[in-house]
Amino acid sequence: MLGKLRERYQKAMMPVGRILARTGITPNMITGLTLIAALVSAYFFFLGDLILGFLLMLLTVIMDMFDGAVARAANLGTKFGATFDHTLDRYAEFLFILGLMMGPTIMTPVAWWTIAPGDSYLPWFWGVFSLFGMIMASFSRAKAESVGGMESCSVGIAERQEKLILTFAGILLLAFPPTNIWLDFLTLLPLAALDLFVAVEITNILTLCVVIVGILSHITVVQRLVYARKVILQTEGAEQVNV
Numbered sequence: 001m002l003g004k005l006r007e008r009y010q011k012a013m014m015p016v017g018r019i020l021a022r023t024g025i026t027p028n029m030i031t032g033l034t035l036i037a038a039l040v041s042a043y044f045f046f047l048g049d050l051i052l053g054f055l056l057m058l059l060t061v062i063m064d065m066f067d068g069a070v071a072r073a074a075n076l077g078t079k080f081g082a083t084f085d086h087t088l089d090r091y092a093e094f095l096f097i098l099g100l101m102m103g104p105t106i107m108t109p110v111a112w113w114t115i116a117p118g119d120s121y122l123p124w125f126w127g128v129f130s131l132f133g134m135i136m137a138s139f140s141r142a143k144a145e146s147v148g149g150m151e152s153c154s155v156g157i158a159e160r161q162e163k164l165i166l167t168f169a170g171i172l173l174l175a176f177p178p179t180n181i182w183l184d185f186l187t188l189l190p191l192a193a194l195d196l197f198v199a200v201e202i203t204n205i206l207t208l209c210v211v212i213v214g215i216l217s218h219i220t221v222v223q224r225l226v227y228a229r230k231v232i233l234q235t236e237g238a239e240q241v242n243v
Contacts, residue, residue, distance in 0.1 A: 017069030038092035042099030133217030156220030170209025
């Protein structure tokens with residue numbers, strides 16, 4: 001959805017791209033630095049510092065915009081550069097989720113209910129569920145465009161921008177409020193709802209947001225496969241008619 005705004009922010013970043021291009025830095029160098037920032041971000045998540053981890057995560061997004069801006073401003077864009085950028089984006093996503101899954105355990109009292117020690121920022125199951133969905137959304141698009149011969153298969157309910165915004169929101173809403181706002185909300189519902197979410201280990205707002213990211217990612221995979229099938233069948237049908 002937000003991918004439709006790409007042309008606007010690309011134009012807005014052109015002056016920055018020209019300035020950076022004059023320094024001699026290349027898009028691939030910025031892409032490599034982005035991965036390093038993602039690694040440090042994951043390390044801070046592992047230590048339990050959500051704010052520093054978030055700031056470095058945000059820095060990787062900004063740097064990812066810079067490499068494209070430099071490539072366009074200095075006419076340095078290459079097919080390998082695009083492949084390199086997309087590949088390291090996936091590694092960055094893996095590092096973010098890994099850092100959150102390995103973060104310290106949390107213990108949050110809510111009225112009469114207390115989460116038992118052992119609950120983490122992001123349970124491993126939901127981390128893997130979401131990460132796999134994010135990777136498969138990119139994979140399905142890549143295969144549709146390479147093997148399927150499609151010009152573009154960027155359709156879907158959620159692209160990378162929406163997923164990052166949801167993850168950002170989850171991190172900040174877990175870091176700043178004095179209480180666990182997700183469980184605060186659940187206490188207003190019937191006890192069965194609280195028991196259900198505790199049973200499936202969705203006990204904080206960050207986990208909830210990441211689960212939503214995973215669900216949207218898997219829906220996007222299905223949407224891209226359906227769209228690819230439609231376009232590829234139409235193309236093959238047109239080719240048979242022309243023959």
